[in-house]
Amino acid sequence: MSAEPTIPRAEGPSPQAAGAWAAIVDVLDRAGVSTLFGLPADDIALLRALAGRPRPDVVVARDQRAAAYMAIGHAQASGQVGVVVVGKGPAVTTVSTGVLEAATAGTPLLVLAAGTPAARRDTGAFQELDQVAVMSPLVRRALRADAPERVVPLLRHALLTATGPVPGPVYLEIPDDLLEVPVPVPDGPVPPPERAVTSVLPGDARASRLVAGARRPVVLAGGGVRSAAAGADALALAEGLGAPLFVTASGRGAVDEDHPHFAGVSGLYAPEETAELWAETDLVVALGSRLEETATYGWPETVGTDVPVVQVNRVASEFSTGFEGPLVLGDAGPVARGWAAGGAGDARWRARVRDSCARAAARSPELPDPSSGRPPRVLDVLAVLEAELPADRVLVGENGLADMWTYHWPAYTCRSVGGWVVPSEQTPLGFGVAAAAGVKKALGGRCVVAVVGDGAFTLVDADLPTLVDAGLAVLYVVVDNGGYGWLESQRSPGDGVAAGTFAAPRGHPPTLTDPRVHHEVVTDLAGLVPAVRAAYGATRSGRVAVVHVPIGLDDGPHAESVLEGDFPHLAGT
Structure with missing residues (x-):
């Protein structure tokens, strides 16, 4: 029987980092994490720790929920663990929807949150919340580092847990009293576990x-x-x-x-x-x-x-x-x-x-006749995107009345050189809008197009400046039926629900005011191909592009009722 191998140990104490975030950034860099997403807490210790480092970089979002979606999209497109950084209390509850999505989708996601110092817990401190208890039902593990020497071991444990063998979200809390104290950082990354293949089932099973x-x-x-x-x-x-x-x-x-x-x-x-x-x-x-x-x-x-x-x-x-x-x-x-x-x-x-x-x-949608004079429908949009965008483009999906057309193969095909990023069965509203930013961050020069409804788009459009600032040139196609068309389409005359409760009549989509965003509204088929070409060209030059396409409430694969008598300009197109 051979003796156990000797494990080399470094002489002397581990190097010290100037605060928890400096230690965390160092470990994440060694683990291959290239990008962080989030809205840090009231302090900017994380941003100080990142200053002067080539990686990881950070995308500072306007909303914690959108930041989580971005991190999920980045993880699914890059194969890395997604990392989202948030503050305390309401920041944690806001990010929880993204955590639920990551759990259902089996996406590796690390949530790094600020926390109340141990000495002030249970005192009604500012933004105090038992965050570990809140997050525990949604994550693989919910952890809190309560001592400087526990920061790096818990972070390494969180990364291993998030990435498998069953990927999912992990929560790690960094209390505020660890921001300025020295934190030991052992040399070298933790080697990934060597996985044995044990899943080949015997033939007699x-x-x-x-x-x-x-x-x-x-x-x-x-x-x-x-x-x-x-x-x-x-x-x-x-x-x-x-x-x-x-x-x-x-x-x-x-x-x-x-x-x-x-x-x-x-x-x-x-x-x-x-x-x-x-x-x-x-x-x-x-x-x-x-x-x-x-x-x-x-x-x-x-x-x-x-x-x-x-x-x-x-x-x-x-x-x-x-x-x-x-x-x-x-x-x-x-x-x-x-x-x-x-x-x-x-x-x-x-x-x-x-x-x-x-x-x-063979039922793939055909290119429409631009001379027909009719307004475009969603399948027209998908056929034009298929024809005009490069073969390696990636489609990011949502799940609403109109954008649900993208689920109906072959309405929009998925070539082996392209790909899809789609929400899980949770289908949180706005996931695809924000996740597209993370996908673009991961894939760089490849075309990333998100086909989304107007309800989803308006929920996340506050983070369009985030994409502009970070140079994330996503092409958004907003199929706009005036609101939450899935709910409006289910209304019937005898149920007492007023027309327009979920989709209000209006003449045109809202105008985006940021001049750095390429924006075009398409109301007829003749303008569809030129609009897509111009939008794609804008993304090639580094600009975010938005193509708004007003559609009717009957333009959905499962719309069972149409409000033709109430909103003739929304229906029958």
């Missing part, structure tokens, strides 16, 4: 036997596949089994949507050409999904009863126990690769799948 014996399988990839970068493995499984590959809304962007086995978004957003495959399947393999209701909407009653659903997730809390079938605890990538290697598939089912997927893909 029930789940493996069901997969091997399926004649008409369907594969579903959720947000867990995206966060684990296992999209290629999911596609390999679909190819090996001859199965269609559906994604959930939060799994959008996990796989190449030009692949011949890609079948679109499952459930509420499924194309009719591939939705019919659910009625014929004899097995569903769900990778990295909680199987929430929008993903399973419209599934036949036999799925999950007579037709088993094999679920693969990294943690047990992600399983849905409402479906009959084996539960596999493991990483989707290795599991899918193992099953793909033994897949044979049924030749008739494989041909059926490819035909259905091809017919669905």
Whole structure:
């Protein structure tokens, strides 16, 4: 038996940093963090600690919630942990919506917050709040550094926890009394853990036997596949089994949507050409999904009863126990690769799948005739964006009545060289507007376009100067139906809800007053292509660009009622 290895130790005490933020910045830099987002507390100790350093840099937002969305977008686009910095009390409760989004999306997010000094807790101090208790239900870990020597160890622990093996948000509180005291900083970064591949399931397991014996399988990839970068493995499984590959809304962007086995978004957003495959399947393999209701909407009653659903997730809390079938605890990538290697598939089912997927893909929206004289609709906008923007552009999504068109593949395709950043099942309003800034920060010269509703845009447009100041040249397309169109579209004459409660009539979209933002309103098809070209050109020169497109309340894939009698200028376009 060999002796335990000797661990080298540095001679003498660790170097000292001049305050907690100087120590934190040093550790984050060594960990590869390039950018911080946030609105620091009343002091500017963090900004002092960053002064004169090449990295990380900081994007100072106007709103803590928007800062969290930016950090999430940056994390999803860069593969780094997102870092958001906020103050105490109400700053922490404001950022909590972004923390909820990161938790649901499985995005690594580190929240660094100021805190009340230990000596003043429970005294009614300024902005005092039991922040650890508030954040604990939303994060992987909620931590507080109450001594100088605990700052760096807790920060390192937070980074390891946030990044995996199940990514998510972590909260670390830095009380104000640690701002000026020396903080020890050990030399060198913490090496990342070496991960053993233990998720290859034996061939005699029930789940493996069901997969091997399926004649008409369907594969579903959720947000867990995206966060684990296992999209290629999911596609390999679909190819090996001859199965269609559906994604959930939060799994959008996990796989190449030009692949011949890609079948679109499952459930509420499924194309009719591939939705019919659910009625014929004899097995569903769900990778990295909680199987929430929008993903399973419209599934036949036999799925999950007579037709088993094999679920693969990294943690047990992600399983849905409402479906009959084996539960596999493991990483989707290795599991899918193992099953793909033994897949044979049924030749008739494989041909059926490819035909259905091809017919669905053929329904991509056509470029509109600019001479028609009619106002543009959302599908016109998407077709023009597809034609005019570079192939490696990245689409950032929202989720409202009109911008929900982007969920309907192939309304806007996702080439392998492009990509998607989409909200999770939480779909917080304004996520895509702010997240686009973080995506642009991560991707630099690539085109980043966010298709958003006017309700979402107005919620976050206070941070447009943040994008301008930071040189984050995002192209925003605002499909504007006058308010919160999803709610307005559900109003009916007999329910007592006044017309215009959620979407008020108005003649034109609001004018953006910042001259540094390129802004154009498009009211007819003839102006759509020139407006998109000009906006893209503006982003190429480093300017934020906004294209406003007024649309009707009937312009949404699930709008069931139209207020033609009340607001004729909003409807029937």
